[in-house]
Amino acid sequence: MKKDYVTDPFEIEQREWKQKQKKERYKQxxxxxxxxxxxxxxxxxxxxGIFDIRFFPPPxxxxxxxxxxxxxxxxxNHIGVSLYRIFVGFLAGVIPGVIIGLLMGLYSPIRHFVQPIVMALMPIPTLALLPIxxxxxxxxxxxxxxxIAGSVFFPVAINTAAGVLNIDRIYLDVANNxxxxxxxxxxxxxxxxxxxxxxxxIQMGQAIALLTIVAAEMMGATSGIGYLIWTSYKAFLLKEMFVGLILISFFGYLFSLLLRGLQKKLLPWR
Structure with a gap:
């Protein structure tokens, strides 16, 4: 029995595209x-009964x-308050992080002035400064x-500066010429x-923002998902506690998908 060999370039391209789409659907x-x-x-x-339902209630x-x-x-109320804090804090960390990172990458004097300060402050957990x-x-x-802004700022600024410094020299020469x-x-x-x-x-920053909001709302807060997790734990209301934990996990996954989608739009060649 003879095999069908496709020689038409258009048909070959269509077949490859369908195979690629099939793989993408499989991954999704x-x-x-x-x-x-x-x-x-x-x-x-x-x-x-393998898990003790007192500590691990069924989903x-x-x-x-x-x-x-x-x-x-x-x-x-808890979701609305936490999302507001995450959104505003995230923007308050990303915007100055991008600006300062670009300036550090573009201008050597600014980089040498700012970099020691960034490197000295970055290892200090923002949550350790929460009482202050x-x-x-x-x-x-x-x-x-x-x-949240303090936690998000450092990875964004450092990655932005590194991105500028890693730009191929040929683009800089073309711009100058x-x-x-x-x-x-x-x-x-x-x-x-x-x-x-x-x-x-920025992707790293959104993950840090979610980690930070939970810990920040456990101290000196009267609402929010972190507050819900902490008060439910203290009262041994583990179902309510798991609701808060799963919500944080869900929002982390959702925000990651949104940023990946934005990345595909802004960087289609990648």
Whole structure:
């Protein structure tokens, strides 16, 4: 039996494109199946008594508790407060981080002046400074926003500066040869060239923001997902505690997908 050999370049391209699309759908399916599989294993282990349901209640019971909290109106308040703090704090850390990172990468005097300060402050956990932040900014939203901004700033600034410094020298020479002005050089060369590494820093920053908000809301807060986790733990209301933990995990996954989608739009060649 003879095999059909495709010689038409268009048909070859179409076949390769379909194979690529099939692989992408398979990968997307795996990303959906994996968390569902984990929850199913957890459910079985809890229902069969292998897990102690006092400490690991089954996911179906946790989901029921989540809907009960939604119906009572308590959950919407916790989610809204935390998302507001995360969003504002994230922007407050990313914007100056990008600006200072670009300046550090572009101008050697600024880099030599700022870099020692950044390197000295970066190892200090922002949460260790939380008592001082609360003294300065109070126990309201502002202290939580400042804490998140401080945690997000450093990875964004460092990655942005590294992205500028790693730009291929040929692009700098072309810009100089064609007499590009400072603004043109900034927006046409520095910013696009640093974008791949910068976005990785921003991706890291969003993960740190979620870690920080939970810890920040455990101290000096009266609402938020972190507050919910901590008060539920102290009262041994473990279903409510797991609701908070799963919510943080869900938002982390969602924000990561959104940033990856933004990265594909801004960097289609990658």
């Amino acid at each position: 399916l795996l990303t959906i199946i994996s968390p569902i599989f984990l929850l199913m294993v957890w459910e079985v282990l809890s229902r069969t 179906t019971a946790i989901i029921g508790t989540f809907f009960d909290m939604i119906a009572s109106g308590a959950m919407a 932040i609360i003294i300065l900014f109070g126990i309201g939203d502002l202290s939580k926003v400042v804490t 064609y007499g590009a002005g400072k603004m043109q050089f900034f927006f046409k060369i520095a910013l696009p060239g640093a974008l791949p590494v910068m976005l990785e820093g």
